[in-house]
Amino acid sequence: LTVGNLTARAIASKCSLRLEILDVSFCRGLTNEALGLIVDSCSSLRTLKLFGCTQITDIFLKGHSNSLVKIIGIEGSILEQ
Numbered sequence: 001l002t003v004g005n006l007t008a009r010a011i012a013s014k015c016s017l018r019l020e021i022l023d024v025s026f027c028r029g030l031t032n033e034a035l036g037l038i039v040d041s042c043s044s045l046r047t048l049k050l051f052g053c054t055q056i057t058d059i060f061l062k063g064h065s066n067s068l069v070k071i072i073g074i075e076g077s078i079l080e081q
Contacts, residue, residue, distance in 0.1 A: 003027040008034035012041035020044050025051035025073060032060035039064040049073050 008030060011019070019042045024030055035056060039045060045066060050056055051073035061071065 004029035005031065005034045008038050012037045016042045016044070018044055021047045021049075023049040024053065025049050026053070028053060028055055031055070032057055032063070035060050036064045039066045039069055042066070045069050047072065 003024060011022070022038065022042075022045060024035070030053065032055075035048075035050075039048060039060075043066065046068060048069055048071045050071060053074065056074060061074065
């Protein structure tokens, strides 16, 4: 099963009110935009784990609007904004 943009849309629409921790480590099918949708839609999200997601760039890391989410697992970053 590939986790990609359809999965991101489902997460954003169905889990947005209660989702606090999401681990999508090694889900290389997710784009910056897909993760942005999840993080921006899930106001309860506090921790996002991205180990092995080498496709994710600063476009996502600096472009999402959820200032409360802690992103861990990206090379050289543990972001608390």
